[in-house]
Amino acid sequence: MSDRPMTTTPPRPPAGGGLFGRGPFAGAGMLVEKSMSFWPSTxxxxxxLAPERARITVVLVLALIGxxxxxxxxxxxxxxTDMIFDGVIGKxxxxxxxxEQAVAAARAAGDDSFADMLSRMDVVPGRGVDFGALGTLVVWAVVLYVATSVFAWLQGYILNDVVQRTVYRLRSDVxxxxxxxPLRFFDGQPRGELLSRVTNDIxxxxxxxxxxxxQLLTSLLTVIGVLAMMFVISPLLALIALVxxxxxxxxxKQVAKRSQKLFVAQWTHTGTLxxxxxxxxxxxxLVKVFGRRPEVEQAFQDRNEELFKAxxxxxxxxxIIMPTMTFIGNLNYVAIAVVGSIRVATGTMSLGDVQAFVQYSQQFxxxxxxxxxxxxxxxxxxASAERVFELLDAEEQEPDPADPVPPASRRGxxxxxxxxxxxxxxQPLIEDLSLVAEPGHTVxxxxxxxxxxxxxxxxxxxxYELDSGRITLDGVDVTAMRREDLRSHIGMVLQDTWLFGGTIRENIAYGNPRATEEEILAAAQATFVDRFVRTLPDGYDTVIDEEGGNVSAGEKQLLTIARAFLSDPSLLILDEATSSVDTRTEVLVQHAMAALRSxxxxxxxxxxxSTIRDADLILVMDAGRIxxxxxxxxxxxxxxAYHRLYAAQFSGALVTDDDEVSGEEEVAGVRG
Incomplete structure (x- = not known):
């Protein structure tokens, strides 16, 4: 074991900030990141959408037909309209x-405009509207519009399936x-910001x-189809519409250029909030206890104001786009109406053609x-897609080896x-550290x-990955193992308990989903969970909320210990695992752990x-070295160093170099 001195610093705190680490909610105050360009992201x-090519093809066909x-x-x-107008004039x-005779008579009477218009019309003098032909035409029009609606419904139904499948895959990929x-990534991300990307942005x-x-697909096809019909009816009016x-x-383009940055800022500020x-x-x-409510409310107001502005x-x-486009469309409509009226009056277009063209101009x-x-x-x-892609592009942890080496034994x-x-x-932390933990030993x-x-x-x-050196488990370098295989050998209980919304039985079984009811009960009894569960009205079927608010802190810690024991690991890691347990329960848990550490x-x-007096090996660390x-x-x-820690904890006073003698006397008294 190396005793070489090192220059180290304490571990880096999570970048998300804490309530009282870097000021209230400092981690949320991130700068707006520069967005990617619009078209590459699009x-x-x-x-x-590539996996949905077949369905998209069907959508294209349906849209085209519609x-x-x-x-x-x-x-x-x-x-x-021409039938009705021809019938009215013919009558x-x-x-x-x-x-021809009617046209000649009109010209002889000096009514050249009427003569020009009449020459363009399909009239039979003395005959009115052919209601039979008109009815057939109207029926065909109704059939066409009904068919258009059916195809539009089918198109929307299939497209909805395409979109939901695509988003399903996107969520799965995320x-x-x-x-x-790696854990390093989560250390640098406020949880609310990350959740916003995974939920709101998707x-x-x-x-x-x-x-x-x-709408884009239908709109583009409609523009093409309508433009073709407009050129068939009147190339002149079509050119006017093309303006x-x-x-x-x-x-x-001008509006989009200015608003894109604001949309990126909008969703970034949403994540920050x-x-x-x-x-x-x-x-x-803690906010209530320390009286920081005004600061918290002010921070909320500031971030809410930023989101409002963006x-x-x-x-x-x-x-601005919509009213501007409406104005342009109205100008186009006026131009077509004026020019079309003149062309009807001069006999170069029929009234029905102008009516159809006006409809086409609106459709256009x-x-x-x-x-x-x-x-x-x-x-x-x-903008939201960019934020999701930034997450998908984040640097990943090193991949598992192609040919993993599983441990030959589970000795630990x-x-x-x-x-x-x-x-x-x-900032160095751990330098040239060497140690050995033998199987069955408590370190x-x-x-x-x-x-x-x-x-x-x-x-x-x-x-985290090492900078140098190596760690072996049962003689196998942990980097040569799959992470899943490595962690399947390890049970861990943290100081900060984590329970999910579910029953007590389900929370214990999280350590081993294949565990039987007997094994769950055995783990609960060994860790003294059974003692307090029996006092609950629903016993092991008691539902724990996501925050674990209906059980005490000590009971939550016992549940996490039971979960670790149920996993039957060869290596136990207990990070202040008994910190939330009362003194009497701590003694019981220590006895249980002593039996289970075999x-x-x-x-x-x-x-x-006091919880480690029976440990086989005690390591005293300071500044990253033993x-x-x-x-x-x-x-x-x-x-x-250990003597000073022990004396400080049990004598009730800090021990310094000047009072080591008194500390030794107190320790001697404790040991005695």
Missing amino acids: RRLMRR VVLSVIGPRLLGWA QLPSGITK EDKLNRL DNVSQTLQQTMS TIPLSMVVT NAHIEEAFTGHE SFGAQFISG TQPLTRVASMANLLQSGV RVEFEHVSFRYEPE AIVGPTGAGKTTLVNLILRF DRTSFVIAHRL VEHGTHDELLAAQG
């Missing part, structure tokens, strides 16, 4: 003459990614895809307006060989806060030194 989002039918509809109605003309991320992406894909396209593109709220609710009791700016700027401008109005929704969705022998580790490159780790005690067991679990290696991190090691009696006799 293309990446669209590529996630658009063709909807485009034909105004043409039929235009013909119906007013004298019977028995031809249309969940898998979270499981592959939901926003889903809503964006759902609301825009169908709206470059105007629409310029307006949309969520982080603040999550932290405030988690530490609600959201208002994004929605206001993008909201409506998709453009709809697409433009969706710009804010698109930008919001892409752990060896540190010249291990060095630091959280930050410029206690003590030392001041920040000495590296918890870091030591985190390295065994491979929550043939198991145990690492016990403890500040309460300054003393031995049994309880040996370390007291050495009168070193």
Whole structure:
């Protein structure tokens, strides 16, 4: 074992900040990150639709058929208008003459405009409206519009399936990614911010895809189909209508350029606010006790104000698109109406053609307006997608070896060989540490806060990777094992208990889902959980809420100990596992752990030194290195660092270099 002195610093605190670590909710105050460009993010989002090619093809076909039918509809109605108008005019003309004679008579009377219009019409002088043909035409128009609605419904139904499958895969990918991320990543992320990306941002992406894909597809096809029909009816009027396209593109581009950054800021501030709220609710009791409510409320107001400004700016700027596009569409409508009226009067177009063209102009401008109005929704969705992609692109933990080496036995022998580790490159923590924990032995780790005690067991679990050296479990380098295989040998009980919403039985069985009822009861009895469970009205079926508010802190700790015991590990890690247990229960738990430690290696991190007097080996750590090691009696006799810790804890006074003699007398009294 190396006793080489080192320069170390305490472990790095989580970057999320704490209630009283860096000021109230300091971790939530993150800067707005620079967003990726809009189009690359959009293309990446669209590529996630690739597995749904077949369904998307069906959607395209249905959309194409629906658009063709909807485009034909105004043409039929235009013909119906011509039938009615021709019948009305024909009824007013004298019977028995031809249309050519009626036109000539009008010109002879000096009414050239009427003559020009009449020459364009399909009239039979003296005959009124052909209601039979008109009825057939109207029926066909109704059939077309009904069919259009059916195809639109089918298109929406299939597209909804496409979007939900895509978002399902996205959520699964995010969940898998979270499981592959190192603990270092979570240390640097406020939980509320991370939850916002996983929930709010993905939901926003889903809503964006759902609301825009169908409309964008239909709108683009409608523009193409309507434009073709407009050129068939009147190339001149079609060219007038085309003027709206470059105007629409310029307006949309300019507005989108200014609003995209605001949408990214909006969702970033949403995550920041969520982080603040999550932290405030988690530490609600401390906020009340220390009278920090005004600061917490002010922090909420500041973040809420930032979110308001970003959201208002994004929605206001993008909201300019809709009225601007409506104005452009109205100008286009006026131009078409004026020019169309002149062409009807001159006989170059029929009234039905003008009516159909007016309908087509509306069908033409409506998709453009709809697409433009969706710009804010698109930008919001892409901004959320960027935040999700940032999570998916985060650096992952080192992959498991391709050919893992499982331990040949489950004895629980752990060896540190010249291990060095630091959280930050410029801040050394553990340097050249070596130690051996023999099977069945209990190794206690003590030392001041920040000495590296918890870091030591985190390295065994491979929550962090070593800078140098190696750790072996039963002779196998832990980096040569799959993390799942490594951790299946280890049971862990933390100072901070974690229970999930479920019954007491389910919380205990979390350590071994395949455990039988008898095994669960045996673990509960061994850890004295059974004693208090029997007093509950529903016993082991008592439902614990997510915060564990209906059981005491000590009872929660006992449940986590029972869970660890049920997993039957070869290596136990107890990080202040009895800190929340009362003195009497602590004695019982110590007896239970002594029986269950048979043939198991145990690492016990403890500040309460009375819990480790029977440990086979006690390691005293300071600044990342082991300054003393031995049994309880040996370390007291050495009168070193452990002696001072023990004396300080049991004498009721801190022991300094000047009063070591009095401390020794007090310790002697304690030992006696």
